[in-house]
Amino acid sequence: MVLSRRTFSAIVGTAALGLSLGGSAEMCAASTVPTGPAPGPPRADGRRHTVDFDRYSMIVDGGRIVLWSGEVHPFRLPSPSLWRDVLQKLRAHGYNTVSAYVSWNYHSPAPGAYDFTGVRDLGLFLRTAAEVGLYVILRPGPYINAEVDAGGFPGWLTATQGTARTSDPTYLKYVDEWLTAVNRIAVRHLYTAGTGTIVLYQLENEYADHATEAAGRDYMAHLYRKVRADGVDVPLFHNDKGRNGHWAPSTFDTGGEHGRWLYGFDGYPSPFRTPPDWGYFGPGGTKGGSTASPGTPGFLAEFGGGWFDPWGGAEFDGKGYAESRRTRDAAYERRFYLTNLANGIRIHNVYMTFGGTSWGWLPAPVVYTSYDYGAALDEARQPTAKLVPMHQLGHLLHSVPELAELDRAEGLDVGGGPGLRAYHLVNPTSQAHVHVLRNDTAEERVAAVPLAGTTLRVPVPGLDARLLATGISLGQRTLRHSTAQPMLRLAAGRQDVAAFTGRTGETTETALECPGKPAVTVLEGQAECEYRGGALHVHARLGGLIRVLVDGGGVQRPLLLLLADDETSVRLWRHDAPSGTVLVYGPALLRTAVLRDTAAHLSGDTVEEADLEAWVPRGVTEVVWNGQRVPTHVTRSGSLRAAHRLSGAGPVRLPALTGWRRSAENPESAPDFDDSAWRTADRAASSSTTPVPAGGPVLFADDYGFHYGDVWYRGRFEGAADAETVSFSYVTGTQGLLMAWLDGRPLGTHRMPVPDKKSVRQGTWSATAAFPVAPGKGSHVLSVLVRRMQHDQDGRAEDAHKAGRGLASVTFKGASPRVSWRIQGEGAPDPVRGPLNNGGLYGERNGWHLPGFADGGWEPVALPRDERGQGVVWYRTAFRLAVDPGTDASIGLTLTDDPARAYRAQIFLNGWNMGQYINDVGPQHTFVLPNGVLDTHGENTLALAVLSDGSTPSGPGKVRLTLLGKAAGGVPVTLVDSPRAAT
Numbered sequence: 017m018v019l020s021r022r023t024f025s026a027i028v029g030t031a032a033l034g035l036s037l038g039g040s041a042e043m044c045a046a047s048t049v050p051t052g053p054a055p056g057p058p059r060a061d062g063r064r065h066t067v068d069f070d071r072y073s074m075i076v077d078g079g080r081i082v083l084w085s086g087e088v089h090p091f092r093l094p095s096p097s098l099w100r101d102v103l104q105k106l107r108a109h110g111y112n113t114v115s116a117y118v119s120w121n122y123h124s125p126a127p128g129a130y131d132f133t134g135v136r137d138l139g140l141f142l143r144t145a146a147e148v149g150l151y152v153i154l155r156p157g158p159y160i161n162a163e164v165d166a167g168g169f170p171g172w173l174t175a176t177q178g179t180a181r182t183s184d185p186t187y188l189k190y191v192d193e194w195l196t197a198v199n200r201i202a203v204r205h206l207y208t209a210g211t212g213t214i215v216l217y218q219l220e221n222e223y224a225d226h227a228t229e230a231a232g233r234d235y236m237a238h239l240y241r242k243v244r245a246d247g248v249d250v251p252l253f254h255n256d257k258g259r260n261g262h263w264a265p266s267t268f269d270t271g272g273e274h275g276r277w278l279y280g281f282d283g284y285p286s287p288f289r290t291p292p293d294w295g296y297f298g299p300g301g302t303k304g305g306s307t308a309s310p311g312t313p314g315f316l317a318e319f320g321g322g323w324f325d326p327w328g329g330a331e332f333d334g335k336g337y338a339e340s341r342r343t344r345d346a347a348y349e350r351r352f353y354l355t356n357l358a359n360g361i362r363i364h365n366v367y368m369t370f371g372g373t374s375w376g377w378l379p380a381p382v383v384y385t386s387y388d389y390g391a392a393l394d395e396a397r398q399p400t401a402k403l404v405p406m407h408q409l410g411h412l413l414h415s416v417p418e419l420a421e422l423d424r425a426e427g428l429d430v431g432g433g434p435g436l437r438a439y440h441l442v443n444p445t446s447q448a449h450v451h452v453l454r455n456d457t458a459e460e461r462v463a464a465v466p467l468a469g470t471t472l473r474v475p476v477p478g479l480d481a482r483l484l485a486t487g488i489s490l491g492q493r494t495l496r497h498s499t500a501q502p503m504l505r506l507a508a509g510r511q512d513v514a515a516f517t518g519r520t521g522e523t524t525e526t527a528l529e530c531p532g533k534p535a536v537t538v539l540e541g542q543a544e545c546e547y548r549g550g551a552l553h554v555h556a557r558l559g560g561l562i563r564v565l566v567d568g569g570g571v572q573r574p575l576l577l578l579l580a581d582d583e584t585s586v587r588l589w590r591h592d593a594p595s596g597t598v599l600v601y602g603p604a605l606l607r608t609a610v611l612r613d614t615a616a617h618l619s620g621d622t623v624e625e626a627d628l629e630a631w632v633p634r635g636v637t638e639v640v641w642n643g644q645r646v647p648t649h650v651t652r653s654g655s656l657r658a659a660h661r662l663s664g665a666g667p668v669r670l671p672a673l674t675g676w677r678r679s680a681e682n683p684e685s686a687p688d689f690d691d692s693a694w695r696t697a698d699r700a701a702s703s704s705t706t707p708v709p710a711g712g713p714v715l716f717a718d719d720y721g722f723h724y725g726d727v728w729y730r731g732r733f734e735g736a737a738d739a740e741t742v743s744f745s746y747v748t749g750t751q752g753l754l755m756a757w758l759d760g761r762p763l764g765t766h767r768m769p770v771p772d773k774k775s776v777r778q779g780t781w782s783a784t785a786a787f788p789v790a791p792g793k794g795s796h797v798l799s800v801l802v803r804r805m806q807h808d809q810d811g812r813a814e815d816a817h818k819a820g821r822g823l824a825s826v827t828f829k830g831a832s833p834r835v836s837w838r839i840q841g842e843g844a845p846d847p848v849r850g851p852l853n854n855g856g857l858y859g860e861r862n863g864w865h866l867p868g869f870a871d872g873g874w875e876p877v878a879l880p881r882d883e884r885g886q887g888v889v890w891y892r893t894a895f896r897l898a899v900d901p902g903t904d905a906s907i908g909l910t911l912t913d914d915p916a917r918a919y920r921a922q923i924f925l926n927g928w929n930m931g932q933y934i935n936d937v938g939p940q941h942t943f944v945l946p947n948g949v950l951d952t953h954g955e956n957t958l959a960l961a962v963l964s965d966g967s968t969p970s971g972p973g974k975v976r977l978t979l980l981g982k983a984a985g986g987v988p989v990t991l992v993d994s995p996r997a998a999t
């Protein structure tokens with residue numbers, strides 16, 4: 017066996033070996049890693065581990081593994097207890113890896129200040145991932161994009177010198193601060209050290225624009241050196257924006273270290289086009305991917321599992337994330353993800369798998385609060401039908417390690433007409449074959465797959481795909497072929513179990529190699545079995561769970577063959593516990609399985625009543641479900657089956673929201689308001705990229721240390737009796753607005769236009785709002801409120817996050833008074849809820865959003881409201897929940913009103929800013945209230961800060977709690993700290 021230098025250096029992980037890329041020797045070298053059992057779920061077990069790769073796949077502790085990953089952002093779920101819920105759901109549904117950005121702005125309220133406590137406890141997230149048994153791909157930027165404010169850059173960084181995302185020394189100084197802080201935590205959770213499960217670490221994000229320039233190469237080289245110097249010893253990578261070959265190995269200086277750098281790229285193809293071929297990664301492949309980086313495995317660092325929706329819902333015709341999920345449904349996943357696997361992708365991260373919530377001022381201007389993304393797990397943590405293919409494929413990849421090492425095999429003519437595509441792959445060691453059949457037409461097509469000795473006729477539904485395998489081991493028996501997709505296999509007790517899946521109602525044929533005629537018993541469902549040509553042929557129409565027991569025929573261990581339709585397949589849970597593998601059938605979710613003495617301790621969820629059945633290792637005779645012993649009997653399937661059904665989730669009663677109290681604010685609009693403590697806006701130069709109008713002063717809020725939410729300006733001037741109009745030029749993200757008053761009288765409100773589908777990506781909006789005035793003689797005060805929305809992202813590395821925000825200039829027609837300005841934005845950052853929780857509204861600066869605020873003097877009112885007037889009005893109420901402790905209820909707040917009414921509301925739950933509702937823009941009406949921020953067993957405070965432009969009557973209209981999902985089970989939830997108003 018020829019061992020290529022590249023492979024060797026990857027395996028031993030040495031830095032000293034030279035790099036020989038593009039050499040033909042390595043292209044034809046056989047794999048050096050025998051196909052053995054895939055490494056089990058990772059744990060922080062205190063032992064050292066090796067994390068390597070060759071051109072096929074990652075190699076962890078010497079074993080091949082496909083990383084089947086889902087993207088989850090801890091910062092989009094501000095309730096650490098629920099991280100466990102989401103991560104357990106990932107693992108249960110077949111993912112073995114979680115990929116997570118870390119958002120610099122979330123952790124840094126000021127230069128030199130880094131906070132990893134409370135909802136920002138990255139260490140806890142990493143620990144939870146390790147406890148759950150998932151590998152981690154960590155992506156701390158420094159730039160992340162991700163539809164977050166400034167692409168993850170802290171607000172304060174927008175007001176610094178130095179070009180971001182280059183080797184500019186000022187910028188690098190701040191970057192190093194951040195990396196030092198985040199890496200201090202990362203290195204405590206490395207899989208190599210046995211103290212965590214991080215196996216890969218990403219530098220920067222889709223960094224293409226300076227990829228060929230010295231400032232870009234030096235920057236990446238700096239990041240590489242810094243991350244290594246901080247002690248991160250797992251392979252590093254970058255996510256190329258497309259399969260362009262940017263940042264492939266040896267394209268920049270990695271300080272003499274080779275073999276520890278992977279090439280990864282991102283793909284977000286249109287769901288309405290044919291899935292792209294990346295070029296096969298690995299031997300026998302076509303050009304493209306394989307030439308971009310021939311020595312590293314196919315790596316999709318992000319592959320679109322949904323897509324984001326901008327304000328107004330332009331991306332999905334106003335239908336919101338339900339439409340994202342519909343256009344990238346389970347069949348999309350099979351077509352696109354199976355194509356990826358067929359292209360040799362062995363590290364596959366779905367962006368997003370749980371999108372969560374861009375709460376507070378976290379969202380980039382382009383998106384609204386919900387970041388549901390149309391992901392497989394919805395924003396309310398509920399599983400969707402999109403988990404079905406992920407579950408089936410994920411469990412398959414763990415069960416059948418041969419799939420981590422496949423070469424492209426001879427092309428196959430499968431007939432079926434145009435639009436039917438077949439990929440053929442073979443494992444060079446076991447000679448197992450894999451076929452991916454994809455139908456790019458809307459009608460069902462039938463593939464005729466030539467196999468040794470026969471032709472298998474396989475229907476492929478319109479716009480769908482399936483994977484077939486031949487020659488894979490099912491334990492002691494081998495699969496000859498099946499028209500159903502293999503899903504899992506395990507050895508349980510004294511028998512082997514193998515499961516196959518497909519769509520409900522499909523007729524399937526599964527053939528098992530059998531040297532002699534076996535005894536066959538159909539235990540459940542209908543199947544016809546026939547022994548011929550050395551194989552047992554099982555014909556069945558899929559529906560529910562079909563069980564066929566195959567015994568004898570020259571093989572020692574019986575095989576239980578399970579044929580499951582889609583719906584049934586996601587009730588089958590294979591779980592590798594440290595002391596053995598179990599298969600559980602029935603409940604809506606299996607979270608954990610621990611084998612102790614003679615009992616299998618299982619935890620999980622039910623929604624409806626459910627059966628519980630478990631295949632367990634020998635010696636295990638008892639089942640405990642969520643801490644309760646369940647009487648069982650042994651079935652003919654070789655399982656332990658609960659004598660009684662598990663009960664489903666009980667009722668969840670939500671109170672009506674009543675008892676509202678109201679108070680108007682914006683005292684800043686009054687002429688005699690005391691602004692003496694405000695900052696004087698007198699700077700002559702700005703660090704923003706937006707030009708400061710001649711004569712100044714600088715009015716951009718970031719230059720005065722105000723980075724989030726609303727900002728107030730008060731300008732004093734004398735005389736100007738002849739002024740006819742005053743014009744405010746201002747800059748915001750999409751949906752920004754400006755309200756102005758002169759001497760306490762409203763001048764009017766200006767709003768940035770609602771973008772259409774074409775202009776929606778543009779982050780910065782500037783406009784000039786002109787209002788007629790007649791100031792008269794004497795002293796005057798202009799009061800201006802600007803809702804800035806947030807900073808642009810900097811996807812093209814051009815300092816776009818430094819575009820100005822707030823007022824740019826103020827001019828008069830008919831007069832030119834000298835105006836002296838003062839400015840006030842957000843107060844000191846909330847030490848618990850973080851820097852992105854608050855903007856500069858009067859109510860926010862004075863704790864009106866907080867629990868315990870004394871609102872007893874406020875006016876009691878009932879909703880819906882019908883007010884008219886420009887300004888800010890707050891509404892507060894409290895409500896009490898008493899959800900059964902064994903029930904995981906996911907609860908949202910729904911606001912509805914006549915869409916013609918021009919107002920918006922910032923929603924505060926127990927002081928936490930849960931997002932922004934814009935009544936006449938939408939499309940979001942329901943805001944997820946995460947348990948932990950929400951007390952489901954106690955009292956909660958709700959506050960709405962309503963901004964109305966005065967052009968229409970305004971609400972709030974109907975405001976109610978909605979149940980978004982419930983299950984018996986869930987995870988224990990610790991309330992997050994929600995500091996109360998100072999009394």
Ligand code: IPT
Pocket residue numbers: 160161162163221222257282284318323324
């Ligand atoms: C890719 C980014 O890397 C990611 O952060 C996120 O913004 C995602 O897009 C879209 O949700 S960029 C790619 C679409 C060009």
